[in-house]
Amino acid sequence: MKRKNTGGNILTALTFIFLYAPIIVLIVFSFNSSKSRTIWSGFTLDWYRELFRDSLIMSSLETTLLVSVLAALAAAVIGTFAAIGFYNMKKHWRSPLLMINNIPVINADIITGVSLSLLFVSAGVVIGFELGFGTLLIAHITFDIPYVILSVMPKLYQLDRNLFEAAQDLGCTWFQTIYKVIIPEIMPGIINGLLIAFTMSVDDFVISYFTAGSSVQTLSMAIYAMTRKRISPKINAISTLLFTVVLILLVIVNVRESRQQRKADLKREQMPEEV
């Protein structure tokens, strides 16, 4: 079915121009010496310098990283155990629980955010606390866990059903089975889920916006505040930096993956036949 598909390829090319042109403009103007977003007036790195001096942005970056790391780690732990628990449940228990698990993934972010803020505000009135880092962290953990479960569950199902029994057969108690065998076996899925959860947290704006309160600000929230006030090439500078970081990460991941792939292929070729 590999046919010439000129029309489709042209459309694909145009789509890429559409996808990337705004980003490229954004990047180019991060080096613009004037404040204008449209007229080029010379090269400068001033905006980057200013960016790093901007304590509001730097502290919001800190908040973002802190909440993302903590939320992803917590989600990885809770999510992995939850996935193992779900895996061992009968279907008529598992299915509805997984459905609830999927709610934050499927639901519109704004509803997740708004509903959590309702909970935090009303609980806050009763118990006596205010929206802040704690509520932000809980919100992030809540929407991170489903991603961990979604990436761990398939790994569990790929396991040989007998693996649990094999471990017990060789003398493991149930808990030893989990930490000596099952968790190491599904580790790639856990790591994967952790990374997805982390990026989801870094990227989130809407849910943070409703659950962080006024005292804490994530990077996304800072950017939002800046775009509302408009005009500051510092935004372009942040974009460029984030874009570069993401690009480098993706390249590393891809190179690693294809190298592993190649290694695996090689191994398979060299594999000795039967003894």
Add this chain to the structure above:
Amino acid sequence: MSKELIRLIDCRKEFDGEVVLDSINLDIKDKEFLTLLGPSGCGKTTTLRIIGGFLKPDSGKVIFDGVKINDVPPHKRKINTVFQKYALFTHLNVFENIAFGLRIQKPRLSEREITRRVHEALELVALKGYEKRSVSQLSGGQQQRIAIARAIVNRPQVLLLDEPLGALDLKLRKDMQRELKRIQQQVGITFVYVTHDQEEALTMSDTVVVMNKGEIQQIGTPVDIYNEPKNAFVADFIGESNIIDGIMVSDNTVRMYGRDFPCLDKGFAPNEPVDVVVRPEDIDIVPVELGQITGTVTDVTFKGMQYDIIVDFQGFKWLIQTTDHSPVGAKIGVKIDPDGFHIMKKSEYSGLYGDYSSYSSEYDELSAAPDEGGAEDE
């Protein structure tokens, strides 16, 4: 080889109201190679899992060395298992896979002792020098050996094997059968082996337990099971059999097709209706005028060492294996020696097996697929 090591007494197991094991009684002797044989769903794997401790029987007793072990969890039994798809730990290399059980043991073994025993086990399965390999790098047969080494290194008194050769191709399977038998004799422990492959069961076992529908049909040595099947199911499942309705006129005489044949069986009531088993290889083709009965050849298949011939005897089709070629449509006579007959009492399986009317070579191949009955695996 006489002491009973494991006894299952009236073991019964249901899943969701469906009876999987119906009051099984089974004695397993020390150091024997016992095979649970039957089609899928017959309860053989359930029996194995009850012995291993992965399932508890709903009722009945599991006795190990004179002690009831119903409630002893798997990790406290002196029994190890080789699983169907090996269940190797892919995050550990070959050495650590085999050392796994040793490292769990309390009191802890010294590193030197562990190394020594892992090497010993690797030697036993002929995979010396593979310690550092990752298990996913190994071929199916090698993984199989690692699984065996991993179980045996713990010096269990019993090794359970759940269709361990099912995933291997035919040639490898034959090699591993011999290998398994050698290992069993070398380490001198009890093997309980589950398979649906009757040929595998006959070649390796000291004792074969034929199961169907959650019940034990027959227990015996391979020779007994083959020569003296207890009912039509066993006769059909083990090898090929023509099973014909007959009447035991008197001791040593059976009547079929309205004719009396001399046989060696006795002990039936006069004129008792019986199932008569005639193995395809026990039938001689002779000229029509010399035959005890005569029929028409309806199908001939060349099988390499012999021809499989389907012969219609008054509407009932027989399978005959012979080295002589007879063309389709030929009228032939057959002669069966007295020791070629095996007479069985009527059972619930009477009339269900042993007619080759629907026989075709295609059908043969289809049913040789794994998880099928496997009776035609020859």
Add this chain to the structure above:
Amino acid sequence: MSKTSLSSWSESKPLRILRSARAFLERYRKQSFAFPYILWMALFVVIPIILIVVYAFTSAGNGFTLKNFSGIISYAPVFGRSLWLALVATAVCLLIGYPVALAISRMNIKTQRIVLMLVMLPMWINFLLRTYAWMSLLENTGLINRALAALGVFDLINSLHANDLNYTPITHFQLINTNGAVVLGMVYNYLPFMILPIQSVIVKIDPFVIEAAEDLGADRGTVFRKVIFPLSLSGVISGITMVFVPAVSTFVISKLLSNGTVMLLGDLIEMQFTGSAYNPHLGSAISLIMMAIVVICMSIMNKFGEGEEQAVMM
């Protein structure tokens, strides 16, 4: 009753509870790993949604009421606009996304990998920044208008009206702060959500199936209509859902690209929870309706099954 027996009785009750709790954990040992998360979900997924329902049907201090829903009627235009713009954006995404997905799935494996990465890359950039990028392009003095001016487009238009005395010469097109800008923002942000699930379904179509269809006499058009398109339908459905749900609920895109002139459902909800118009009861009622829209989308998607998982993981 002696003192000792009384005290032993009162002690044994909590003990008994403890023991039965232990027995419960013992029995459901394998399942118990999920218990903390089940509690978590109850607290932070289920209760918040129940709160939405409760708030939607109550008013401050007055107990049960339906007035929140009757109050929504005055916002009917916002509902209409939200649904309409989201539908248009979804349709545009499908019209662009399907052919692109088809084209990508016909590339060789290596190119495909790279191209897919390029499709995903923009999604890894903060959503706000992606939208912000369009602001500088669409402004009245933005790059697009400047480029058009440089090409003499406005001069040409003005010269056509040279004889019209009432005509005021134009210096730019009004691009930003329009419905079009909002749709553009939606398409730009969510197009990958359309391409990826469709592509992932199309590549899985067995090439032999297509060859078989050709062998049976189907021409290219027929193969597409009768084989490829029906088989890719699950991807299309999940693509539509993945674009429509965020598009109908967004408030960021409309805020940034229309500066509040194009009000959407998302803006309406946001206003009820953060703005000066603070009214969580009305906000909950609107959220509830939006949730109903999401549920309808999902149940349509579930009917077609498949494609869902990889879509969710994107």
